[in-house]
Amino acid sequence: MPKKDPPVYAEIAAHYRQLIADGELAPGNAMPSMKDVCAKFGVTITTANRAFRILKTEGxxxxxxxxxxxxAKRPTVAATAAARLDRLTRTGKAYAPKEKSIKHTAALRSCADPDIAEQLDIEPHDEIVLRTRVFVVDGQPTAVAISCIHPRALAAVPELLDQKPFGRFWQEIYTERTGRTITRSPERRGARLASDSELAALEVDVPPDVPVPVLVLVNTFQDEDGPIEVWEDVYAPGLWQVAAE
Incomplete structure (x- = not known):
């Protein structure tokens, strides 16, 4: 069965969702009037209102x-890693409005997680490059990002062990220097209990030994030689995630 096009009201909502995500419409800015929306898209007031109700429902x-x-201000909305990468490719902007990353770390570590080892096609306890950072929106931590990178990437990008941010996606540098294209598998969602270090990074204050379930989104990347990165985003409790920006 052929895939149906989205209804017009959904396309209108997607248009303004994109402008908000890219910062063209910043928190506090007035949205276009219903009259302007109707004229721009050639729709009825009913269709325009339906599109705006979607945006309001999404916060x-x-x-x-x-x-x-x-x-609206959006400290309760956090983009997925896939959405952030798509925005970076589309606009060149590493961050959404009022977003930044802090607490950057980088080091060689033994891979004790058998799932990560399997995804990177290495033996358990082999060394990997582990890079972490915390995304913050309007002063509120939203996600801990954990990049587990195959050590073979160091030959082309030794800067992976630098503590400071790259200013661009490291995989772009890898491709420039090696000529190898990196592809991303579909994003996967799961849930688990947050570690103490993750709770501290997300500034979640709970008594010791209290389990806190968190949403985890996983992206895996590979080039012609096999898996090269597993990127996990651990989200703060109570946040909405958006798969597109």
Missing amino acids: LTLVKPGVGTVV
């Missing part, structure tokens, strides 16, 4: 008395 907009619909 991206709110109605401000005396002003109308405005872009």
